[in-house]
Amino acid sequence: MTAVDFEGFVERLATVAGEAVMPFFRTMIGVEDKGGLGKFDPVTAADRAGESAMRQLIKSTFPGHGIVGEEFGSENESAEYVWVLDPIDGTRGFITGLPTWGTLIGLLKGGVPVYGTMSQPFTKERFFGDGGSARCRGPHGERKLRTRACARLEDATLSSTSPRLFSGGDLVAFEALEDRTRHTRFGGDCYAYCMLAAGQIDLVVEVGLKPYDIVALIPVIEGAGGVITDWEGGPAAAGGRVIAAGDRRIHAAAMDLLRSAGA
Known part of the structure; x- marks a missing residue:
């Protein structure tokens, strides 16, 4: 097939x-x-x-x-x-x-x-x-669909479903990332990932996802030129803590920040 x-x-x-x-x-x-x-x-x-x-x-x-x-x-x-x-x-x-x-x-x-x-x-x-x-x-x-170039976190638009989904070290890490980015929007769910693929959003960061929340969106984001992994840089298909970016440079920067701030 x-x-x-x-x-x-x-x-x-x-x-x-x-x-x-x-x-x-x-x-x-x-x-x-x-x-x-x-x-x-x-x-x-x-x-x-x-x-x-x-x-x-x-x-x-x-x-x-x-x-x-x-x-x-x-x-x-x-x-x-x-x-x-x-x-x-x-x-x-x-x-x-x-x-x-x-x-x-x-x-x-x-x-x-x-x-x-x-x-x-x-x-x-x-x-x-x-x-x-x-x-x-x-x-x-x-x-x-094509993601847009964005080299710096300070120029990035960030999206997530809700800040209330984060807790503990994950919340500390997300807030540190939010402080670095230009603008944050909440409540987009799957639509936010599609807007990332369309070049309207630069970063989507989530926690607590299930496979059915993310598997369908991975080929869309990757097909548009973006990158999507878990917070450690591994495959995102199992869900959990996920970071999607339109530009590999801010994906790497966001992943480093999340890791260091949440430690």
Whole structure:
């Protein structure tokens, strides 16, 4: 299977997920808290409907493939090809009516991310990447994605989901990085990574990610010329502490600062 082989299938997955999710957006949808221990982690019927629709299509088309999803766990995770799904990345944005959420569809081959899509059905945008190239298609046409050059942290725009996700040494390190950068925006979830690939943001720094939060975004960022790793410079596909940058120079600088400040 090549990128050309499964590109059309990923489009179908994004379409069925959008059809399942959109009837719930900007409605009085019920919200459950699956976080516990005082940490709000919302899930809705829309999350479950979107993932169910994608799982059904994968199983009927590629019964030998594995699936890892946020809502319904893992199946056949040792398969050569494994789909990694997050039906609504950014559920907090979804339940407040903000279009900063998206459906993440990633594909692993032998444990390595080889293709990824972020689909935003409300804005009708889709971001695609295969690690070698990346593009965005929306109401205003299709264009190639390319990160922008940014050599110094002092000139960088930084994004993260929320400062409340950091604690202890990680919080100290993030605050040190924030002090060095020009501007910080919170609350972008998966959309922030796509804006990094589009050359609008320079750095995204997160903690506590799961594979379904990040696998789909890795080929998009790398395909646009960016770099994404964990805080130690290793692969980001397992989640955890992640740093994405549009320019390798600020990736290295940010990683050094995070390491030294959080020690």
